[in-house]
Amino acid sequence: MKKKIFLLLFTISIPSLAERWYDVEIIVFKRNQNPNTVKENWPVSPNSINFSNAISLSDAAFLATKGLHFLPKKHWKLHEAYNKLTVHTDFKPLLHMAWRQNDGSKNVMPKLRLTAGKDYGDEFHTDGTTQVGHPLDRGASLQSHLRIENQNDPMSQLDGFIHVYVQHYLFVEINLILQEAGEYKMPENASIILPPMLDKQDTIIQHIVPRNKQYETLAKFQESKRSYSTEKHMHSYSFDQKRHMRSGEIHYLDHPLIGLIIQVTKVE
DSSP states (O other): OHHHHHHHHHHHHHHHHHOOEEEEEEEEEEEOOOGGGSOOOOOSSOOOOOOTTEEETTOHHHHHHTTOEEOOGGGOSOHHHHHHHHHOTTEEEEEEEEEEEEOOOTTTSOEEEEEEEEEOTTTBOTTSOBSSSOOOOOOTTSOOOOOOSOTTSOOEEEEEEEEEEEESEEEEEEEEEEEEEEEEEEEEEEEEEOOTTTSSOHHHHHHHSOHHHHHHHHHHHOEEEEEEEEEEEEEEEEEEEEEEEOTTOEEEEOOSSEEEEEEEEEOO
16 A cells, blocks of 8 residues: 555656756847848748747737746846847847746747837738838849738737747757838939030041941940839848757857847746
């Protein structure tokens, strides 16, 4: 009988011994840098973000059903890093938050939907075209735009997800899109402008150069005048990384335009 009771108690205690809890804290920021000055080969068509099994961080009640709970600010550990980013002219923090989760596997733990920054929904459609005016040129010289599955979602400056899970080791996966509004010049028409000397009657030109040289002379001196119209557009820049982590370490995930600081600490 004693042996059976011992085995029963041991079996009941296994889940509590196996389950571990982690505190996750993240800071997402953007670099105050013109993307055109970055020597980076941006993808012509960034992949759409798959938000299946993703939960919005604003839905605290549903997060609790998945074993995730927000941490009060008094338990946050990255205040100093956040404050330094706030006062630095080269960076702009977009998001700072922390939560507690269990040690679920990749298939068990949900992706957490992150949205932050300005909402461009009043200015642009989800395909990047402006609300008013002509659609954007779809040429390869322009960046493609963020495409999300739910077209009613806001056009947030930062959108994507973070996925923290345990698969023998501790892992973090992020897939973020930074959207930046800008302008570009679209050519409308072109016309040939001749220098004043050549914009005369043929009889005058004949006295300046021989006839067999006239066309060659015109080709050298003619100028092309092109007019442009300015159009608004939305550029999208993807940030997709996976990192193996150790409990307690502070990791910095780098990108030419975005940065993410993360610390995952095992709860003792």
